[in-house]
Amino acid sequence: MSRDEVDRAIVGLVAAYDRISAAMFEMDAHPALVLLRGGGLRGRTAEVATEVLGAVEVLWSQFAALGAQLDRAKTVRAERSRPGDSELRLLTSVLRHPIVGLSASGMVLDSLAAGTPASWQTVPGLADDLQAVAAEVVHALGEVEAASGRVAKLYAQPAAALAKASADATNLGGDALKGSDVDALAGKLGDAQAEALRDPIGASGPPPALVSEIDALAQRIADLAALRSAYPERIRSLTTAVDEVAAAEAEAREVYDLAATKIANTGLPPAPDAVGGLRAHLAQLGQLQREGRWLRLADELSNVEGSVARAKERAAHLHEAAAGLLERRTELRGRLDAYRARAGRMGLVEHEELSARHRTAQDLLYTSPCDLPAATRAVVAYQRYLNQLTERGNP
Known part of the structure; x- marks a missing residue:
């Protein structure tokens, strides 16, 4: 490689490294990654967790190798403003030759002691792979987050209905909650949501029987609240009707x-x-x-x-x-x-x-x-x- 080719290659790798670094930061800070790392998952979400966490481990390994090789190239290039043949040969090796040994899973093997590489990759090729896989992982995390959001939305309505029913019943006082255990219903709903979040991708929403029980309670409290509001008018109408019966x-x-x-x-x-x-x-x-x-x-x-x-x-x-x-x-x-x-x-x-x-x-x-x-x-x-x-x- 000529000096200009080396400089262009390093500039391109620096830009790629910055993009990959941003993607890695987004990936590492993603809320869905916390869920996948938390364990206790099942179903399709557990499968995605295995795939994503494995990919994340490989990404960090390759990202570290990319950074090390880029630093190596920048260090050699910085030694002389006009690199000699030996420096250009070394830089060509770093920037063009397949010098990064990878295991079958994609992990970087730093030395022969770590095992025999299943394949070798160039530094630019490594950068391309990192960008592609990081984008795939971020996309997968986005799907997990969307699924978790869908679960939250599915559970938000009955949770809000239960909270409103409880507040309205407290406002009504008396026997409005007689025969109903709001805390038990809230506990059942929370347990069901926690179970759904073990596999948000495959979750189908709150149990219909539980939703029906909550809806029935909410409707009963709403009817009682409406009764309290309408009672004066209804009792006036009823009194008039009784007078009509008397006549x-x-x-x-x-x-x-x-x-x-x-x-x-x-x-x-x-x-x-x-x-x-x-x-x-x-x-x-x-x-x-x-x-x-x-x-x-x-x-x-x-x-x-x-x-x-x-x-x-x-x-x-x-x-x-x-x-x-x-x-x-x-x-x-x-x-x-x-x-x-x-x-x-x-x-x-x-x-x-x-x-x-x-x-x-x-x-x-x-x-x-x-x-x-x-x-x-x-x-x-x-x-x-x-x-x-x-x-x-x-x-």
Whole structure:
């Protein structure tokens, strides 16, 4: 090599060494390398750790050899501004000839005592190999870091949900956490994440059953928090609804009383009277709310709302049933009058038997209390006899 070729080669190697040095620093400071060196890994991550840690050991061995040979070349070149033939031959040997002995794994063998080299490499070739392998190792570490980040992200959501549920439950106080062990859930989640980090590359996320348990707790606490916020409005609405039940029951009792006066043996069930129990239940809800018994309050509030709806429906149904009896009597009276008018048009008003049947039906319908089944039979009997007379003519 000429002096200029030597100088260019050294400058190129210095630049390569600086790039490799930066890559080695990035590699050595990489957080994923700490994980791989920590041990206890399994699965694909354990395989990557074996590959990467082996490559790192080889890289440091070769990096040290590159530095030593570069220093050697720089020292020889610095001895004379114009190196002689002997210096140029030595520099040519260092810069061009395969002088670095490598084992089968790539480790540098400094002496024959360290073993017989499986191959020999030039210093520039060593620099090229170092740059390529260092880039591969940094890339592999990046994949491990990305996998670890993915695991952290997968576990962040249930961890945040659990932390929020715990904080909200503490804010609620009372029995919000009754039957739940937040610390145990947090411990299970932490153990699962630690296990996932043993093989972040192959990890699939938190156990579904554990996530479901955490989600259920978080939803329950969220529902209780929503209950606390909505309680004043719900209790106002419920109080109004109970007042409506009271009014509906009062109306139903009025119709009941009238039906009992006008209709004999109504066959109606007892008059509606749920409002007293509902008001007592409302008072119980207030006590539960003041004591912070949220779980019980949630159940009881739903129960009362259901009871109010059923009581209102029952009052309306019984009102309709009682009113129906009175309407039935009115309907029968109207039918009897219509049949009587028909008899008049046919000249049968004075018919003795028909008139007797009319009086029977009329007496039943206009006597209080009215025997509604008997009145119904009497009206039907009058109608049938009138039809018979109409069909065969007036006897």
